[in-house]
Amino acid sequence: MTSRADLIVSGLTVELGSGPSCVRPLENLSFVGTDGRLMVVCAPSGGGKTTLLSVLAGLLTPARGSVTFSGRELALSSRPQMLQHRRDCVGLAFQSFNLIASLDAVENVMAPLLMTGVQRSVARRRATELLSGMGLAHRLHHRPGSLSGGEQQRVAIARGLVGDPPLFLADEPTAHLDQPQVGAMLTLLRSLVRPGRLVLVATHDLRVIQAADDVVDLTTPC
Ligand SMILES: Nc1ncnc2c1ncn2[C@@H]1O[C@H](COP(=O)(O)OP(=O)(O)O)[C@@H](O)[C@H]1O
Ligand SMILES: [Mg+2]
Numbered sequence: 697m698t699s700r701a702d703l704i705v706s707g708l709t710v711e712l713g714s715g716p717s718c719v720r721p722l723e724n725l726s727f728v729g730t731d732g733r734l735m736v737v738c739a740p741s742g743g744g745k746t747t748l749l750s751v752l753a754g755l756l757t758p759a760r761g762s763v764t765f766s767g768r769e770l771a772l773s774s775r776p777q778m779l780q781h782r783r784d785c786v787g788l789a790f791q792s793f794n795l796i797a798s799l800d801a802v803e804n805v806m807a808p809l810l811m812t813g814v815q816r817s818v819a820r821r822r823a824t825e826l827l828s829g830m831g832l833a834h835r836l837h838h839r840p841g842s843l844s845g846g847e848q849q850r851v852a853i854a855r856g857l858v859g860d861p862p863l864f865l866a867d868e869p870t871a872h873l874d875q876p877q878v879g880a881m882l883t884l885l886r887s888l889v890r891p892g893r894l895v896l897v898a899t900h901d902l903r904v905i906q907a908a909d910d911v912v913d914l915t916t917p918c
Pocket of ligand 2 (some may be wrong): 745746747791867
Protein backbone atom coordinates (compact mmCIF):
# COMPACT_ATOMS: atom_id res chain seq x y z
CA MET A 697 0.00 0.00 0.00
CA THR A 698 1.23 3.50 -0.87
CA SER A 699 2.14 5.47 2.26
CA ARG A 700 0.73 8.94 2.67
CA ALA A 701 3.58 10.85 1.11
CA ASP A 702 5.19 8.69 -1.54
CA LEU A 703 6.43 10.49 -4.63
CA ILE A 704 7.00 8.75 -7.96
CA VAL A 705 8.48 10.73 -10.82
CA SER A 706 8.65 8.85 -14.08
CA GLY A 707 10.09 9.91 -17.44
CA LEU A 708 9.56 13.57 -16.61
CA THR A 709 10.35 15.99 -19.43
CA VAL A 710 9.71 19.71 -19.22
CA GLU A 711 9.87 22.10 -22.16
CA LEU A 712 9.91 25.84 -21.64
CA GLY A 713 9.43 28.43 -24.35
CA SER A 714 8.67 27.46 -27.93
CA GLY A 715 10.29 27.20 -31.36
CA PRO A 716 14.02 27.92 -31.53
CA SER A 717 14.04 29.32 -27.99
CA CYS A 718 12.57 26.11 -26.51
CA VAL A 719 14.68 24.70 -23.66
CA ARG A 720 14.32 21.33 -21.99
CA PRO A 721 15.60 21.74 -18.41
CA LEU A 722 14.39 18.27 -17.43
CA GLU A 723 14.53 15.28 -19.73
CA ASN A 724 13.33 11.78 -18.94
CA LEU A 725 13.85 12.20 -15.19
CA SER A 726 12.77 9.35 -12.93
CA PHE A 727 13.08 8.90 -9.16
CA VAL A 728 11.13 7.80 -6.13
CA GLY A 729 10.83 9.71 -2.85
CA THR A 730 9.69 8.23 0.45
CA ASP A 731 8.17 10.08 3.35
CA GLY A 732 10.17 10.33 6.56
CA ARG A 733 13.32 11.08 4.60
CA LEU A 734 15.31 14.15 3.65
CA MET A 735 15.66 14.16 -0.11
CA VAL A 736 18.02 16.52 -1.90
CA VAL A 737 17.79 17.40 -5.58
CA CYS A 738 21.10 18.76 -6.80
CA ALA A 739 22.27 20.44 -9.96
CA PRO A 740 24.36 23.48 -10.80
CA SER A 741 22.68 26.81 -11.45
CA GLY A 742 20.35 26.53 -14.45
CA GLY A 743 20.17 22.75 -13.99
CA GLY A 744 16.40 22.52 -13.59
CA LYS A 745 15.95 22.52 -9.79
CA THR A 746 13.34 25.27 -9.63
CA THR A 747 11.62 23.80 -12.69
CA LEU A 748 11.31 20.44 -10.91
CA LEU A 749 9.91 22.00 -7.73
CA SER A 750 7.39 23.93 -9.82
CA VAL A 751 6.16 20.69 -11.39
CA LEU A 752 5.94 18.92 -8.01
CA ALA A 753 4.02 21.87 -6.61
CA GLY A 754 1.51 21.66 -9.44
CA LEU A 755 2.51 25.06 -10.81
CA LEU A 756 3.97 23.82 -14.08
CA THR A 757 2.73 21.11 -16.45
CA PRO A 758 5.35 18.75 -17.90
CA ALA A 759 5.54 17.97 -21.62
CA ARG A 760 5.87 14.24 -20.89
CA GLY A 761 6.09 11.78 -18.03
CA SER A 762 4.19 11.49 -14.80
CA VAL A 763 4.31 12.63 -11.19
CA THR A 764 2.36 10.63 -8.65
CA PHE A 765 2.05 11.83 -5.08
CA SER A 766 0.23 9.80 -2.42
CA GLY A 767 -1.21 7.60 -5.15
CA ARG A 768 -2.61 10.49 -7.20
CA GLU A 769 -1.19 11.19 -10.65
CA LEU A 770 -1.00 14.95 -11.09
CA ALA A 771 -1.41 14.92 -14.88
CA LEU A 772 -4.70 13.04 -14.53
CA SER A 773 -6.00 15.38 -11.85
CA SER A 774 -8.88 17.65 -12.62
CA ARG A 775 -8.41 21.37 -12.05
CA PRO A 776 -10.08 21.23 -8.60
CA GLN A 777 -7.91 18.22 -7.66
CA MET A 778 -4.81 20.13 -8.75
CA LEU A 779 -5.85 23.11 -6.62
CA GLN A 780 -6.41 20.69 -3.77
CA HIS A 781 -2.92 19.24 -4.29
CA ARG A 782 -1.40 22.71 -4.07
CA ARG A 783 -3.48 23.74 -1.08
CA ASP A 784 -3.48 20.55 1.00
CA CYS A 785 -0.35 18.65 0.01
CA VAL A 786 2.37 21.16 -0.82
CA GLY A 787 4.37 23.59 1.25
CA LEU A 788 6.87 25.64 -0.72
CA ALA A 789 9.70 27.88 0.47
CA PHE A 790 10.81 29.92 -2.53
CA GLN A 791 14.46 30.74 -3.11
CA SER A 792 13.63 34.45 -3.20
CA PHE A 793 11.31 34.08 -0.14
CA ASN A 794 8.35 35.87 -1.85
CA LEU A 795 7.30 37.31 1.51
CA ILE A 796 4.71 40.10 1.50
CA ALA A 797 6.60 43.29 2.33
CA SER A 798 3.69 45.05 4.02
CA LEU A 799 2.96 42.19 6.44
CA ASP A 800 5.01 41.31 9.51
CA ALA A 801 6.49 37.85 10.08
CA VAL A 802 3.43 36.43 11.88
CA GLU A 803 1.02 37.82 9.28
CA ASN A 804 3.10 36.34 6.46
CA VAL A 805 2.96 32.91 8.08
CA MET A 806 -0.76 33.23 8.88
CA ALA A 807 -1.65 34.10 5.27
CA PRO A 808 -1.97 30.55 3.83
CA LEU A 809 -4.18 29.51 6.74
CA LEU A 810 -6.47 32.52 6.36
CA MET A 811 -6.83 31.70 2.65
CA THR A 812 -8.19 28.27 3.56
CA GLY A 813 -10.70 29.73 5.99
CA VAL A 814 -8.92 29.09 9.29
CA GLN A 815 -10.06 31.42 12.07
CA ARG A 816 -7.75 34.40 12.54
CA SER A 817 -7.01 33.69 16.22
CA VAL A 818 -6.18 30.05 15.46
CA ALA A 819 -3.93 31.06 12.54
CA ARG A 820 -2.14 33.63 14.68
CA ARG A 821 -1.50 31.10 17.45
CA ARG A 822 -0.18 28.49 15.01
CA ALA A 823 2.07 31.01 13.22
CA THR A 824 3.42 32.35 16.51
CA GLU A 825 4.22 28.85 17.78
CA LEU A 826 5.95 27.90 14.56
CA LEU A 827 8.08 31.04 14.37
CA SER A 828 8.96 30.82 18.06
CA GLY A 829 10.06 27.21 17.54
CA MET A 830 12.41 28.48 14.84
CA GLY A 831 14.03 30.99 17.16
CA LEU A 832 12.09 33.99 15.85
CA ALA A 833 10.00 34.86 18.93
CA HIS A 834 11.75 38.24 19.04
CA ARG A 835 11.00 38.97 15.38
CA LEU A 836 7.27 38.21 15.19
CA HIS A 837 6.25 41.77 14.38
CA HIS A 838 9.12 42.69 12.11
CA ARG A 839 8.41 43.16 8.41
CA PRO A 840 10.61 41.34 5.88
CA GLY A 841 12.57 44.52 5.15
CA SER A 842 13.89 44.64 8.71
CA LEU A 843 14.81 40.95 8.90
CA SER A 844 18.16 39.44 7.92
CA GLY A 845 18.39 37.03 4.98
CA GLY A 846 18.54 34.08 7.37
CA GLU A 847 15.50 35.30 9.31
CA GLN A 848 13.51 35.85 6.12
CA GLN A 849 14.48 32.35 5.06
CA ARG A 850 13.05 30.92 8.27
CA VAL A 851 9.84 32.94 7.90
CA ALA A 852 9.49 31.61 4.34
CA ILE A 853 9.96 28.06 5.63
CA ALA A 854 7.43 28.62 8.42
CA ARG A 855 4.90 29.91 5.88
CA GLY A 856 5.42 26.79 3.75
CA LEU A 857 4.97 24.55 6.79
CA VAL A 858 2.05 26.22 8.53
CA GLY A 859 -0.54 24.01 6.83
CA ASP A 860 1.39 20.88 7.88
CA PRO A 861 1.90 19.70 4.27
CA PRO A 862 2.90 16.09 3.48
CA LEU A 863 5.22 17.42 0.74
CA PHE A 864 7.54 20.24 1.75
CA LEU A 865 9.71 21.77 -0.96
CA ALA A 866 12.57 24.16 -0.21
CA ASP A 867 14.40 25.91 -3.05
CA GLU A 868 18.06 26.62 -2.19
CA PRO A 869 17.40 27.30 1.51
CA THR A 870 21.06 28.02 2.24
CA ALA A 871 21.61 30.44 -0.65
CA HIS A 872 21.33 33.54 1.53
CA LEU A 873 23.04 32.20 4.64
CA ASP A 874 26.49 32.79 6.06
CA GLN A 875 28.64 29.75 6.73
CA PRO A 876 27.76 29.51 10.50
CA GLN A 877 24.03 29.72 9.74
CA VAL A 878 24.13 26.73 7.40
CA GLY A 879 24.53 24.25 10.27
CA ALA A 880 21.42 25.63 11.98
CA MET A 881 19.47 25.43 8.72
CA LEU A 882 20.49 21.79 8.30
CA THR A 883 19.27 21.08 11.82
CA LEU A 884 16.00 22.85 11.03
CA LEU A 885 15.50 20.92 7.77
CA ARG A 886 16.23 17.65 9.53
CA SER A 887 13.68 18.50 12.25
CA LEU A 888 10.95 18.88 9.60
CA VAL A 889 11.34 15.28 8.45
CA ARG A 890 8.84 12.86 9.91
CA PRO A 891 6.66 9.93 8.89
CA GLY A 892 3.94 11.16 6.57
CA ARG A 893 6.06 14.03 5.24
CA LEU A 894 8.60 14.11 2.45
CA VAL A 895 11.04 17.00 2.67
CA LEU A 896 12.65 17.74 -0.68
CA VAL A 897 15.38 20.35 -0.89
CA ALA A 898 16.83 21.75 -4.12
CA THR A 899 20.42 22.89 -3.78
CA HIS A 900 23.93 22.90 -5.13
CA ASP A 901 25.37 23.38 -1.62
CA LEU A 902 27.64 20.44 -0.81
CA ARG A 903 26.91 20.69 2.92
CA VAL A 904 23.19 20.16 2.31
CA ILE A 905 23.88 17.33 -0.15
CA GLN A 906 26.02 15.58 2.48
CA ALA A 907 23.19 15.81 5.03
CA ALA A 908 20.64 14.12 2.75
CA ASP A 909 19.12 10.67 3.16
CA ASP A 910 18.57 10.47 -0.60
CA VAL A 911 20.13 12.47 -3.42
CA VAL A 912 18.73 12.98 -6.91
CA ASP A 913 21.40 14.38 -9.20
CA LEU A 914 19.74 16.13 -12.14
CA THR A 915 22.99 16.09 -14.11
CA THR A 916 23.14 12.28 -14.17
CA PRO A 917 21.62 10.91 -17.37
CA CYS A 918 18.75 8.50 -16.66
N1 LIG B 1 10.11 30.56 -18.37
C1 LIG B 1 11.23 30.11 -18.96
N2 LIG B 1 11.36 30.12 -20.30
C2 LIG B 1 12.48 29.63 -20.88
N3 LIG B 1 13.52 29.08 -20.20
C3 LIG B 1 13.42 29.04 -18.86
C4 LIG B 1 12.29 29.55 -18.15
N4 LIG B 1 12.49 29.34 -16.81
C5 LIG B 1 13.70 28.75 -16.71
N5 LIG B 1 14.26 28.58 -17.91
C6 LIG B 1 15.55 27.93 -18.20
O1 LIG B 1 15.47 26.58 -17.76
C7 LIG B 1 16.71 26.17 -17.21
C8 LIG B 1 16.53 25.64 -15.80
O2 LIG B 1 16.16 26.71 -14.93
P1 LIG B 1 15.90 26.49 -13.39
O3 LIG B 1 14.93 25.37 -13.20
O4 LIG B 1 15.51 27.82 -12.85
O5 LIG B 1 17.34 26.05 -12.88
P2 LIG B 1 17.95 26.08 -11.40
O6 LIG B 1 16.82 26.31 -10.44
O7 LIG B 1 18.62 24.73 -11.24
O8 LIG B 1 18.95 27.19 -11.37
C9 LIG B 1 17.64 27.36 -17.30
O9 LIG B 1 18.42 27.21 -18.47
C10 LIG B 1 16.70 28.53 -17.44
O10 LIG B 1 17.30 29.58 -18.16
MG1 LIG C 1 16.54 27.78 -9.02
